[in-house]
Amino acid sequence: MHPERHLSTTGSLADALLGQSACMCRLKRRLPRVAKAQRTTLIVGETGTGKELVARSLHQLSARRELPFVTVNCGALPDNLVESELFGHVRGAFTGAEQSRHGLVRTASRGTLFLDEVNSLSLRTQARLLRFLETGEYRPVGSDAVERSEAWIVAATNVDLQAPNRSGGFREDLLHRLQVVRVEVPPLQVRGEDILFLAEHFRDQAGGAGLAFTEGARHAMMAHAWTGNVRELRNRVESAVLLAEGDAIGVEDLGLASVPGLAATSGADDARIEDTLWALVEENGLTLSEAVTLCERILIREALKAEDHNRTRAASRLGIHVRTIFKKLARTDEVTLH
Ligand SMILES: Nc1ncnc2c1ncn2[C@@H]1O[C@H](COP(=O)(O)OP(=O)(O)O)[C@@H](O)[C@H]1O
Ligand SMILES: [Mg+2]
Structure with missing residues (x-):
């Protein structure tokens, strides 16, 4: 050497x-x-x-x-x-x-x-x-x-x-x-919109500037745990640019799980939320604890976003200890959706 x-x-x-x-x-x-x-x-x-x-x-x-x-x-x-x-x-x-x-x-x-x-x-x-x-x-x-x-x-x-x-x-x-x-x-997961910004940057760098991310792909990227952080994002986007057919990058191109109805749930009535959650569990064969982990991740991410990534305020908004946020974000037993 x-x-x-x-x-x-x-x-x-x-x-x-x-x-x-x-x-x-x-x-x-x-x-x-x-x-x-x-x-x-x-x-x-x-x-x-x-x-x-x-x-x-x-x-x-x-x-x-x-x-x-x-x-x-x-x-x-x-x-x-x-x-x-x-x-x-x-x-x-x-x-x-x-x-x-x-x-x-x-x-x-x-x-x-x-x-x-x-x-x-x-x-x-x-x-x-x-x-x-x-x-x-x-x-x-x-x-x-x-x-x-x-x-x-x-x-x-x-x-x-x-x-x-x-x-x-x-x-x-x-x-x-x-x-x-x-x-x-x-960690990438607490950087909110940076996830999409970096995804577009890596897509352009890989020669995919003409490809748009579908709505589903954007939601999936925001919901993903990103245990491999920016390196994982870069790798997924680079191979998606190669795999994409047509003029869009979809959830499957990124190898991510789709998050059904995530956009539709804001302001939705209870029945709608029940349907969405059940579809998520059924389509992906999630166990109860996997589904709960996923929901926790989504809610923590939203709370962090709402509180400008201040973990202390996000924790108090969710009624949990700030250390619990760290612990939950650090969990590596990623939920895999199909
Ligand atoms: N904030 C960032 N903006 C642009 N590229 C980034 C950013 N953070 C990481 N990367 C890219 O992600 C990859 C992993 O980064 P690296 O510095 O090797 O991570 P680490 O040393 O923490 O494992 C590299 O390709 C790097 O260029
Ligand atoms: Mg390194």
Whole structure:
């Protein structure tokens, strides 16, 4: 593996962090200040929410934009390799180390080093990283010589490192060192209309600008749980552009479940709601608990929309604790409709 492979091209407009929802606007307003401070930063969010894009945006917004942006996926390499990727090694440091090599900490010395999936680091590498963050100094594997690097460390995790007694163990002192600044990237499901906006963006990018989303497709996208977040949306839209027949993208092209009568229920009488719910259960072979989960999702989403994505107000409107909203949105036992 060569360090060059991790070097990014400079950001273009296509890499822009899109979205106008209240939570995304808040996030984007914060980034220039984070980029100016250049303190060690931890980006927290579910998979596919755009953590890497946030890291690249920070680099682009910072005074380091002309210098290297280097990424290391800590979860993709065996741990002993992660350590030598990061800090380099001398010749003969381990079997197969026929030549000495610089680490990425040095490649990024005046630029930005993005540590993706930092939660995957072993305790041993965590200790090395902690020492580097505390002193700016490190030793390549197998070397006694101390080296220095000024790299700006931006790390990402999709696991809540603050949860008590997490198995595997992440050092608390390292966590504090990493999250001098903490940036949270919200799940796609709470971004409301951003879902449709991003869908149109990815459709256009995939060469499908001439295709309209059907009403059913729009409803289905708004109701979907998006456990894979923006990455899932992008993948579904890209393959829908290829699959679509005629001039529209329908629910089936996206591989999503249709939400029958969802539009018709506003202001509908009780009988109408009963029919709609029953049709939903019957057509999709839902169990009671799946149907309830789906209804909860829809109501939480609507409450969030009505309350401008303020989770506390949305929770009080629904008469539940704000933590319950988090828990329900985080549930991964997705309801699949046919
Ligand atoms: N707000 C956004 N606007 C435009 N594209 C986005 C946005 N968030 C994520 N993406 C795209 O979604 C995909 C996943 O984003 P990524 O940053 O790799 O997520 P993560 O690192 O959190 O898993 C990428 O293709 C990225 O360009
Ligand atoms: Mg990622």
